[in-house]
Amino acid sequence: MARKEVLGKGLSALFPVDDTDSLDIEIEGTGKKAAEKKQSGKKAPLYSASGEVVQLAVDSLIPNPGQPRKNFNETELRELADSIAEHGIIQPIIAMPSNEGANSYIIIAGERRTRAAKMAGLSKIPVIVREYTDQKRLEISLIENIQRSDLNPIEEAAAYKNLMDFSSLSQEELAIRVGKSRPAVANALRLLKLSADVQKSLENGSINPGHARALLSVTDKKLRERLFKEISVRGLSVREAEKRAAVLNAAPADEGKTAKPAKRPPEIIEMEEKFIERLGTKVSIDGGLEKGRITIDYYSMDDLDRLYKILEGEC
Numbered sequence: 001m002a003r004k005e006v007l008g009k010g011l012s013a014l015f016p017v018d019d020t021d022s023l024d025i026e027i028e029g030t031g032k033k034a035a036e037k038k039q040s041g042k043k044a045p046l047y048s049a050s051g052e053v054v055q056l057a058v059d060s061l062i063p064n065p066g067q068p069r070k071n072f073n074e075t076e077l078r079e080l081a082d083s084i085a086e087h088g089i090i091q092p093i094i095a096m097p098s099n100e101g102a103n104s105y106i107i108i109a110g111e112r113r114t115r116a117a118k119m120a121g122l123s124k125i126p127v128i129v130r131e132y133t134d135q136k137r138l139e140i141s142l143i144e145n146i147q148r149s150d151l152n153p154i155e156e157a158a159a160y161k162n163l164m165d166f167s168s169l170s171q172e173e174l175a176i177r178v179g180k181s182r183p184a185v186a187n188a189l190r191l192l193k194l195s196a197d198v199q200k201s202l203e204n205g206s207i208n209p210g211h212a213r214a215l216l217s218v219t220d221k222k223l224r225e226r227l228f229k230e231i232s233v234r235g236l237s238v239r240e241a242e243k244r245a246a247v248l249n250a251a252p253a254d255e256g257k258t259a260k261p262a263k264r265p266p267e268i269i270e271m272e273e274k275f276i277e278r279l280g281t282k283v284s285i286d287g288g289l290e291k292g293r294i295t296i297d298y299y300s301m302d303d304l305d306r307l308y309k310i311l312e313g314e315c
Contacts, residue, residue, distance in 0.1 A: 053092050055124040056105065061095060061114050064107050064141055071152065071203070072112060080112065081119035089113055092126040096137065108132060108140050135167050143178055152203045153212070157188040190216055198228055207231060210238035214245045223248040230280050234306075243299045247282040265289055279307060 093110035105127065107114055117125045132140070142159045151159065164174050171189070175182040191202065191212055198215060201207045211231055218224040227248055231241050268285050275283035275294070282297040298304040 053126050053128055056095075056127045056129075057103075058114060058117050058122055058125050060103050061093065061105050061107050061125075061127070062098060062100070063111055064137065071155070072115060077112070077116050077119060080116035084113070084116050084122065085120040089117060089122075089125050092128050094140070095127050095129055096132050097129065105129060106137070108137055138163055138166060139177060152205075153188065153191055153209050154199045154203045157191045160185055160188055161192060187213070195225065195228075201228075201232070208238070211236075211241050214238060214241035217242070217245045218248050220248070226277075234280065240299060240303070244281075247297065250282075268292070279310060281307065 091110070091113070093114055094108040095105035095110075096108055098104040098106045108130075114125065142163055160174060160178075163169065163177070164171070169177065171185050172182050175185045178185070187209075191199070191209070194202070194212060194215060198207070198212065202209070202212055215224050215227055215231075218227055227241065227244055230236055230244060236244065265288060267289065268287070272283055272285045275285070275296075279296060281299075281303070284295040286293045286295070296307060298307055
């Protein structure tokens, strides 16, 4: 009987139940407790029901070139290294033979654990060695990271795109593979439309996906960049960013209706733009060169207080 596709249902679904039970024994394969057990003459079994768990030199494991995760937090790695030094590696690394040599293996799942094991000073770690196609290798790496929430929004979006391009998958098919809803996948992929500066801010956590969605709602790229600067400089909340996005989206339409020289002098239009740039909010000037009225929009008491302080400083 052909084995059913299990990707997207959890990384543990890649292994039969019997395999998982036997892997638990490998908790004592490394670390201080393992050394005590070895001295007592007891040995943990190296074979599981469907795959062999072997002790491989940690230096023989090389990173997966398709690994979607690019950034590893040094503090978290150190904490994991301390835990591994005490208790060993609870879940074996998944790897496949490498073309670079008979004694080298590509990490399919567990690069973070491998890095921490090196930091902990382990020379060997438990590994399950299996053969994978390039597509399957990419899928497993992506799913493991997503399920552990190890990817930042841009890494996740880039991984989705790579998997779609590599496997010729639609968004619907990809969503099924990785166990996500299609809208979630679509929203993630939209993040790649943002500028490099915005993507970098998402990666380092300066802004969050809510801010990114507000930015994406601004249709004009120049106005989108303006909003990004406001979020960065003023520390706008997601709700405030959404309100500003709505204002900026309305601004071009208003300008298109009133920018005719016969109705509005170009000096007034230019001055209106200066007010908007200076105050960081919607400003409307109704009138001509002799007299008129200025309308300044605000969106909260904090925003009003901010505007007051700016205007007070100008007086």
